[in-house]
């Protein structure tokens with residue numbers, strides 16, 4: 001691989017993915033034996049790797065993917081809008097209003113977040129019957145919001 005995955009074109013990425021898969025499939029037994037013999041050091045390596053580099057997809061990589069797939073982006077925005085419209089009770093408010101109310105602090109991790117990087121998190125997710133109201137909205141940073149997904153508050157504690 002000549003350049004980091006994040007800098008590859010989609011075609012380069014796909015070619016690399018297929019080549020890796022072909023190699024892995026044709027060396028299954030060897031790879032299995034190597035893994036069994038080195039389990040502890042392999043998991044330690046990846047644990048350290050995760051601590052140093054974080055999750056595999058960078059925010060920039062994610063943005064690139066959305067930019068490269070505008071139709072999927074539009075569809076996702078429409079799905080989200082439809083979920084909000086389907087809310088049993090619907091209030092109109094701005095992101096700025098919620099940002100000011102919550103003092104610029106992510107209500108999940110309690111860390112300051114810039115207004116631009118903040119998101120409106122539905123405490124009770126829309127997909128689980130939550131309402132699009134001020135009372136059900138909290139300020140969150142993107143990583144907390146994406147980690148939380150559609151969990152209920154009580155499921156987060158567990």
Ligand SMILES: [Zn+2]
Pocket residue numbers: 106107108109110111140141142143144145
């Ligand atoms: Zn947070």
